Amino acid sequence: MKVAVELEAKLQENFGWSLNEFYLMYFLSEAPEKKLRLQQLESMVGLSQSAVSRLVSRFEAKGCGALQRTTCDDDRRSIYTSLTPIGQEKLDRAQVTVNEVLFEAFPRTEVKELLEDMLRLSPQQQP
Template sequence: MTPDLETRWQTLDHEWQSASRALEHALNTHHDLSLSEYRVLAALEAKHDHHHRMQVLADLAGLSQSATTRLVARLEAQDCGLLARYMCPTDRRGVYTEITPAGLTKLARARQTVQETLHDLWDTENQDLKK
């Protein structure tokens, strides 16, 4: 029998929360990054020119514009230097955020941790299903 939609949604939500908690812990422990910071770095890296307007970045990261601004400011800070902001050359109201070489390096290291964490999480779940 097919579970009803609410049961399917609850199962998906539980899996999402479990994976998010595991990723948050692993990224924070090994790379001093939050999951939201990782999402921002990954969204910028994925674009061929490595930059996005702030409002687009907020949508991609699932954050409010003010939360994105604070996050970008942290990652742009002198001691971090993972991102840089600059004004749009054709629209002075627009602000772009760009990932720096240091950000790309940190993302590559963090991505390995993300892959390992997800592998461990889902491999463990698959083993539980086999029992």
């Protein structure tokens, strides 16, 4: 848990982001077309749908232009959140900070193994 606390502190200090906001941006960056439905983000970030919706709203309220919401053409009730080019640029800078914290906390070989394990357990990879 110490690493998560350190990540949260560095992201907050350098970018004004919570760790959940970083996860949100990261999962969007990895998605096809860099967009996901709120329901999909719910399971990835590990929050309820209303909490994810509030997270996206808070992020949008910061006015940084990193995210964009659009209505699904097939189902008007579904809303997509997408990562904009500005958001990708911000995420790329935040990723440097995350990597620095992880490399400080774990030897590089441990980080590589941890990331490989996380990718194997990713909700996107499960059937």
